[in-house]
Every structure is written in C-alpha cells, then in structure tokens.
Amino acid sequence: MRPTFLYGRAVCNGFAHATSVLLGKMGVETIYVTGYAGVNGYDDIDKYELLNYKDALHAWNLVKLDSKYYHLDTTWNQGSINEVPTTANKYNYFLVSDEQIANDHIWRKGFYPKSQDDSYNPQTVKDLKTKGYPIISGEITLQGNANAKEDIWVDIAVRTIRNKNLSFNRIMKLDKGTNSKSFSLAIGKEFANEDLTINGSNVTLDAKGYYSSALLYNTVIEGGVEDFKVILEPNHVNVVKGKMIVPDGITIESRLDFGGSVTIYRPTETGGFSLGENDMITFSGNLQPGDREAQLEFNSLPPEAKYYYTIKYNFAETYAGETLVQLPVQHSGTVDHTGNIVAEDHKIDGSKYPLEEVIIKLSKNKLWIPTSNQTGKVTVDGTAIKEIKEKLKEHHMGSHAALKKLKTINDAQALEKAKPVEVDSNGTIYYSENTASGIEVFRSYSKTSNPEALGYNITLNKIYISKEDYLGTIGELNEFLKNSLNEKKLADIYVYTSGEGSKKLGAVDKSALYNEILKGYAQINISYKKDNITYTLSIYGSPYDKSISVSIRTNIAL
Structure with missing residues (x-):
C-alpha cells in the first residue's frame, strides 16, 4: 500500500486499502470487499473462481454511514485513466446499494453486511452537502394508488448542460407490490456549480442480467435536483407481448434458458423482401422448475406498413462430455401464428395475423428419456x-x-x-x-x-x-x-x-x-x-x- 501514497499509483487493492486508511482516520467504518468486476453480477461467482477470471478480480469497500452500509468503488470512480483526466463516469460507484453495484460486480454476499437502501439518511445528506457534494433526492411513483404488479426498472440519467462532461446513470427498481420508492444520488464536487439535467426512463432486465430500453411505462418528470420525481404511467400502446407454453405431460425439472427472435420482412417492388435496421427483435428468458409457461418480453411496437414475420426460438445446449444433453422439449424451432412448429422458412402474413402476441407451443422432444418423476425439487431420497x-x-x-x-x-x-x-x-x-x-x-x-x-x-x-x-x-x-x-x-x-x-x-x-x-x-x-x-x-x-x-x-x- 505504501506505493499508493508515495507514488500515487495503484491497482484496485491499493485503491481499496488506501480508502480504508483515509476513511478510518476520519472515523468512518469500512470493510474491504473482494470479488469480480466487469462481469454479470447475477451469475454464479464460482464460475469466475474455478475458471480463473483473474483479469476480472477486483477489490472495493463497504462504508458505514448512519448505521447503513453502502458500496464505494474508488477504482472505478477514479478521475483519470492512464493519467488522462476523465469525469465521464465519476461517482457512478459512490455510495450505492447491493442491487446497484451488482449490475457489473459480484462478491460472496454472505460474508459481508447487506446494503439494501438506495436512499441516504437525512444526516448523511446534510453531511455530504456540507462537504460540497451535489445531492439529488428523488422518488419513483406509479401513477394512481395502485401497487406495481411486477418489478419495474427505471434508469435515472444525470447530464451536464454546458461545461464539464458528466455521464451518470443509476438503475432503480420499484418493487412488485409497492407504489413508490425514494432514492438519493451523490454527484462529484466538481459539478456543484454546473447546471444538471435529470431524466428517468423505463428499462427492462433480461435473463442474462442486462438492461435495455422498455416501452411498458411512460415517464413523467417533475421537480428538480432536491425534489426530483419520476411518475410511471402504464403504456397502453399495442406493445408486442408473448408466452412460451410447456406441453401437457412434460414437467420442467431444472432451469432451461432460451432465446429467440422475431424477424420483420418488408415486401419490395421486385417481389423480394428487405430488412430494416431494427427489424430483428430478440428475446430471452427461462423456464423454471415446475413452470407451465414463460412470459416473453419484447421492447417493440408492431410495424405500420405491410410486413411478414418469422418467429424462432432455441434453448441453450449443454453437453455431458461430447454428448448433447437432451431436453424434455424440442431444442429449437420455427412457429406459425398459432404457436405450432412449422418449416424453418415459414413467414407469417402480418396483414392477416398482426404481430400483437407471440405464442410458442413447445413440443415434446422424442429423443428425451425421462429419468424421474421429480418436479425439479431435490428431496433427500430423490x-x-x-x-x-x-x-x-x-x-x-x-x-x-x-x-x-x-x-x-x-x-x-x-x-x-x-x-x-x-x-x-x-x-x-x-x-x-x-x-x-x-x-x-x-x-x-x-x-x-x-x-x-x-x-x-x-x-x-x-x-x-x-x-x-x-x-x-x-x-x-x-x-x-x-x-x-x-x-x-x-x-x-x-x-x-x-x-x-x-x-x-x-x-x-x-x-x-x-x-x-x-x-x-x-x-x-x-x-x-x-x-x-x-x-x-x-x-x-x-x-x-x-x-x-x-x-x-x-x-x-x-
């Protein structure tokens, strides 16, 4: 750690240890955290350890403020890269919760205190403001008094209007069964006198832990830095929806990951078809043990002009040695507008069957041999x-x-x-x-x-x-x-x-x-x-x- 202070150079462990020393001198309790960064935080940490993802090894801190723990990654918050100053993503990893940092960090959560609050206590806000940090205090609210029927994800984006470049994003989740959520964001001191713009937009979390734009909710923005509010309004436009159906007589016994695509074909004057830049809509998800169906989420609206489309799906393949592990359902296929398996090149006429709901009716895999009648739950005799x-x-x-x-x-x-x-x-x-x-x-x-x-x-x-x-x-x-x-x-x-x-x-x-x-x-x-x-x-x-x-x-x- 001495070179960190002597020469101003360090990798992540030096940053984290130096942070602990400096904050300890100020009376702030810290915990040194080890894990991996730049990876899918929703994945299995043993995969990274056993397959030796040494380039992704990382260290950061948990800090305790007013009885709450927050993550602080001073390496990823650094103000320069290879001695070139940058503020593009500064403070994106400053006092964040488990859920926030898990977007690209993974650690053994059982060994560390929980960090579950996205808002700061009033005293913490007061202390940070006194030290010159711009603090954004806000609330996400679902329109009306109804509670959310599902988890709703919102991307809070903060930008500078004129001078210094700031690109600050934080994903917030309004939990299923709740109507509102409060949050706090701390921005770098150098932006204290800058004019900031704040926006909020609906995003979705896919099966691989990645976020993308969503169309399920419109957002209405009110207030400013100290009273920012995002009001979520359900989007009643005709967003494409869908579901995957497990056939009768088949029980899903272990998680099955799937992906697929809906491809839009637009007729040309010469009798052929053309594909536009956004004419392939991809989807992914999984069937959990015991599931009878899975909902498909599409961040797209149906085309307005004449079109045809195809619907294809495939399940992730695994191998026992060189042998493909057979699934209880057919591994891949193309389906028609009713969801039944058809020829691979089958196109659906959008003028007859508009792209409003995608149905995929899975078929039993004839090569699959049942090994038990369990429903995916391990029993001591199973x-x-x-x-x-x-x-x-x-x-x-x-x-x-x-x-x-x-x-x-x-x-x-x-x-x-x-x-x-x-x-x-x-x-x-x-x-x-x-x-x-x-x-x-x-x-x-x-x-x-x-x-x-x-x-x-x-x-x-x-x-x-x-x-x-x-x-x-x-x-x-x-x-x-x-x-x-x-x-x-x-x-x-x-x-x-x-x-x-x-x-x-x-x-x-x-x-x-x-x-x-x-x-x-x-x-x-x-x-x-x-x-x-x-x-x-x-x-x-x-x-x-x-x-x-x-x-x-x-x-x-x-």
Whole structure:
C-alpha cells in the first residue's frame, strides 16, 4: 500500500486499502470487499473462481454511514485513466446499494453486511452537502394508488448542460407490490456549480442480467435536483407481448434458458423482401422448475406498413462430455401464428395475423428419456441428491488415501487420468462437465506457497432444492462427507450470514434461512479435518436463477 501514497499509483487493492486508511482516520467504518468486476453480477461467482477470471478480480469497500452500509468503488470512480483526466463516469460507484453495484460486480454476499437502501439518511445528506457534494433526492411513483404488479426498472440519467462532461446513470427498481420508492444520488464536487439535467426512463432486465430500453411505462418528470420525481404511467400502446407454453405431460425439472427472435420482412417492388435496421427483435428468458409457461418480453411496437414475420426460438445446449444433453422439449424451432412448429422458412402474413402476441407451443422432444418423476425439487431420497453423491464419489470425495498422497499438480493430473480443459499461467488445472440432468460440474487443482498446500475444489451448480427439503439435504450431504471419511461423528453445521458472521445452524432462524441462501446472503459451511487434509463443504445460492451450488474445497497441507 505504501506505493499508493508515495507514488500515487495503484491497482484496485491499493485503491481499496488506501480508502480504508483515509476513511478510518476520519472515523468512518469500512470493510474491504473482494470479488469480480466487469462481469454479470447475477451469475454464479464460482464460475469466475474455478475458471480463473483473474483479469476480472477486483477489490472495493463497504462504508458505514448512519448505521447503513453502502458500496464505494474508488477504482472505478477514479478521475483519470492512464493519467488522462476523465469525469465521464465519476461517482457512478459512490455510495450505492447491493442491487446497484451488482449490475457489473459480484462478491460472496454472505460474508459481508447487506446494503439494501438506495436512499441516504437525512444526516448523511446534510453531511455530504456540507462537504460540497451535489445531492439529488428523488422518488419513483406509479401513477394512481395502485401497487406495481411486477418489478419495474427505471434508469435515472444525470447530464451536464454546458461545461464539464458528466455521464451518470443509476438503475432503480420499484418493487412488485409497492407504489413508490425514494432514492438519493451523490454527484462529484466538481459539478456543484454546473447546471444538471435529470431524466428517468423505463428499462427492462433480461435473463442474462442486462438492461435495455422498455416501452411498458411512460415517464413523467417533475421537480428538480432536491425534489426530483419520476411518475410511471402504464403504456397502453399495442406493445408486442408473448408466452412460451410447456406441453401437457412434460414437467420442467431444472432451469432451461432460451432465446429467440422475431424477424420483420418488408415486401419490395421486385417481389423480394428487405430488412430494416431494427427489424430483428430478440428475446430471452427461462423456464423454471415446475413452470407451465414463460412470459416473453419484447421492447417493440408492431410495424405500420405491410410486413411478414418469422418467429424462432432455441434453448441453450449443454453437453455431458461430447454428448448433447437432451431436453424434455424440442431444442429449437420455427412457429406459425398459432404457436405450432412449422418449416424453418415459414413467414407469417402480418396483414392477416398482426404481430400483437407471440405464442410458442413447445413440443415434446422424442429423443428425451425421462429419468424421474421429480418436479425439479431435490428431496433427500430423490434422484438428484443421489446423482450429486455419485458425482462427488466419482471425483475423489471418498478417496482420502489417494488425495493425501498428492504433492504436485502433476500428481493431480495423474490421478485424474485425463487432460485438463484449461491450464492457467499459475499452473492451476481445470476440468468441467455437465451431468445428464444438467448439473454443471467444475473442478480445479491449484498450488499455494504460504502456507505450502495443494488445493482441490469441486463445485456442482444448477441444483434446485425446495424450502421443505433444504434442511434435509444439508443433513444428507453432511452424512455423506462423514461416511466418505470414515469419521465417527457428524461435524457441526455453521451458517455464515451477511453482517453477522458465523453461527451454528441451531442458533439461526431456519424459516428465513432458505431465502437468505437463495439471495446469496447466507452460506452453509461444514468442515472435517483428517490427516493433512481439511475438507470444507459449502452450500450457497445464486440470486440470478434461485439455484443452489454444492462445493467441497480440500486443502492438502504439504
């Protein structure tokens, strides 16, 4: 950290540590946060760790002001890049909530306090104004007294009118079941005397965690910097809508991601068709376990002139080795105006069947072989938990004698009897696969020097466990690890919760724990130590798709 102060140069960890030192001198409590940046914050953090996204490794701070925690990323707020001054995105990462920074940052939420408030306390506003920060205080309100029937996303944009360049955007969410939301925004001191314009527009969040313009609500803007208000009015224009329907007799057992497109063809005088710049409307989404249909969202209006159109969809493909994992529904297709599968080049006449609602009726995949009658929820006696145990055994969880002999990465590769899918610059080797039911399996071996050890990690993702079954599943996995190691006694189960540290499972409110795990704010840890190896079983959730991950990390002391 000394070079940060001596030479004014640093990467993110230097920025974050220096921020902690300076704010600590001012009496402000800070927490050093590590994770990844420039990535999809709604994704699974283990994917980035096990696949070694080292270029995306990042550090920032949580700061505590008036009993509330906020994220502060001084690296991404820096006033220059390669010594070239810039204010284009300055303060975009200044005192923001979990939801705000998760647009492009990811971290293990269970290890840190929650930051859930998008507004500042009056004292915080007063203190920031005293120090010269322009503060925008605002409110998002749904027209009338009705509550929102769905989560509504609004992009708050702040720009300068004349002099210094400011490009400041913050996405706010009006939660389903609420009518209004208050928020506060702090802008850089250098803009204190600038004339600012503020605007708000409706956006939508797609299945991959990205925002785009939406047409579902018009926005009416009122007030100024200190009393800014966005009033949302439902848009009654004929916006294209749609749905995907699961066929009778098929049960969705695990999350299925899909994408697709509606392509507009405009007749030409020569008898052909032309495509305009915005004539391909894409969509994406997912079917969750037990779903009978999925809503399709389109940010588009139907064309006004004569047109034809096609509707195509496809599901994300996964492989078990080199074998395509068959889904219960047909993987891709083109549909007609009624939603039925037709020839790939089929065009729908918009004058007969206007593009108002897109229907996709999925068909059963004839190559799919049902493996169970489960509904996507793991039970302690179910097929999925059995598959997890078998996969852990297959990958050496039960081979303690073999693991404790490992000394080098070469030893690990010899144990695997297979070439890794990737080897990074540090010598870490990686393996990945998908099970027949769609569970993702990531594994890695890495060497550390202080203290000297060999680490072996295995993580299984995309597991769906019900609230009724999750405690039984935790107990079942604890029993599995005990028996694998021939231990006589079950290890204690600990819960790491955001801001509260570690507690035994018996001391935690189990009715609330399930939702905290799914949101990423709590994590189950179970540890065993035998000979020179420490085994740590972790169970945690992905807030993006509400799935559960099971991870076993082994530390082999050398």
